[in-house]
Amino acid sequence: MHLDLKGSKIENNGIKSLCEALKHPDCKLQNLRLEFCELTAVCCLNISKALIKSQSLIFLNLSANNLLDDGVKLLCEALRHPKCCLERLSLESCGLTEVGCEDLSLALLSNKTLTHLCLADNVLGDDGVKLVSDALKDPQCTLQSLVLRCCHFTSLSSEYLSTSLVHNKSLKHLDLGSNYLQDDGVKLLCDVFRQPSCNLQDLELMGCVLTDACCLDLASVILNNPNLHSLDLGNNELKDDGMKILCDALRHPNSNIQKLGLEYCSLTSLCCQDLSSTLLSNQRLINMNLTQNALGCEGIGKLCEALKSQECKLQILGLCKEAFDEEAQKLLEEVEVSNPHLVIKPYCNDYGEEDGSWWWCS
Incomplete structure (x- = not known):
């Protein structure tokens, strides 16, 4: 077979x-x-x-x-x-x-x-x-x-896609990663994605030259589309300001996001309080990738406070422990002991249909 x-x-x-x-x-x-x-x-x-x-x-x-x-x-x-x-x-x-x-x-x-x-x-x-x-x-x-x-x-294709997706009722997974969409292109697409009638469940926008300027639109999608479960925004310059906007949406009870990709998004320790608060209040988020972000020991400390709590439902956290100093590594190791339901690993995406990489699988 x-x-x-x-x-x-x-x-x-x-x-x-x-x-x-x-x-x-x-x-x-x-x-x-x-x-x-x-x-x-x-x-x-x-x-x-x-x-x-x-x-x-x-x-x-x-x-x-x-x-x-x-x-x-x-x-x-x-x-x-x-x-x-x-x-x-x-x-x-x-x-x-x-x-x-x-x-x-x-x-x-x-x-x-x-x-x-x-x-x-x-x-x-x-x-x-x-x-x-x-x-x-x-x-x-x-x-x-x-x-x-x-x-x-480019962003020109966003106009074509958004017009089509208004009428499409079957598409559930869309990967537009590593294309020059920019903020304007994603804003056009968000006009469709935020509609509750949009059936999209998995959206991948890795490396689309995005900044914090599009985060309000993305936050609106998180709040208004109950079908969206997976969102990958990795390799975009979202920075701490953009993350704060996204966290405000993720903390809302309307958010159904279960998997969030934030690899290499220029995040620092300044956004970790928002992330920590989100992990405590969001009961649906179970997979989050934070690899390749300079969170520092201070940021890791704030995250670990949430990760130790029973209120935190996260099951997979993408983080390379070796990228941090000894103190931060120790904090993460303590979390793994106190929270046996959580797996911390340097690579968040295992090939499989659940992460959209079905074409590598048999």
């Missing part, structure tokens, strides 16, 4: 043999990983035929292969076919451009089974995102998870 061939030198001839097996009615394979397998557009004709014939394959990872737009065009012929059963497809770093987005957008309109699509690390640009957004707008689109991380688009 699961076959992982990642990093194998399969090439075109190997794919042909593999696809013949996939087409056989006795083949029960559900998950197939083919990342870094030196595949090209030529392989996609065989893969496309296999996707139409296979009644079991639901997960396909083709990341890090030089498929290009021509290869994706062939894959989309299968995706548009009514007998294609594929539910999850990753095309991360496959050399796609806006040309490939045109074929994908058409496929998204006719496909009734695909729910997860990863297009990360492709130069789609604003024009490519516009094409994908047009598909999202259509009620026929069934996508639940869309990954557009590092796709080289």
Whole structure:
């Protein structure tokens, strides 16, 4: 049911043999990983035929292969076919451009089974995102998870996406990380995200060139969207002033945020009192990533006061203990002893569907 061939030198001839097996009615394979397998557009004709014939394959990872737009065009012929059963497809770093987005957008309109699509690390640009957004707008689109991380688009795409998301009722996970959205772009998106009718549950905005200027808008989303459970704002210059605004929202009983990413957000000890107060009053927040922030021993001390309390429901805290002095390390170690429900670790995200990284999993 699961076959992982990642990093194998399969090439075109190997794919042909593999696809013949996939087409056989006795083949029960559900998950197939083919990342870094030196595949090209030529392989996609065989893969496309296999996707139409296979009644079991639901997960396909083709990341890090030089498929290009021509290869994706062939894959989309299968995706548009009514007998294609594929539910999850990753095309991360496959050399796609806006040309490939045109074929994908058409496929998204006719496909009734695909729910997860990863297009990360492709130069789609604003024009490519516009094409994908047009598909999202259509009620026929069934996508639940869309990954557009590092796709080289700007705040202009925020306008396209926000217009589409007003109409979309299926999307639950959206990753826009490592794109040049800036505060203005995120403000446009927040106009949609803050609406209670927005069904989005997981939003990733890591490395989107954000500052504390957008935190009021983000706070409004936290307060007004009861569906949003996970918010990743890592690698943005939110600073202590922005964190204070977010904490005010997180302390409100309307906040349903369970997982919060704040890695490398230029936070210092000055925001730790707000964070501490939030941890004591928020009963839903169970996972918070604070790695790569200069909180200092003073800040760690304030956090530990909350972390020791029974009122604190946090289960996972992202912090590298070795990044602090001996006194701060000792405080954190004491917390781990007094609060057995809390895990402190340097990396907050384990690959898995729960953190949005479903395309790395089988």
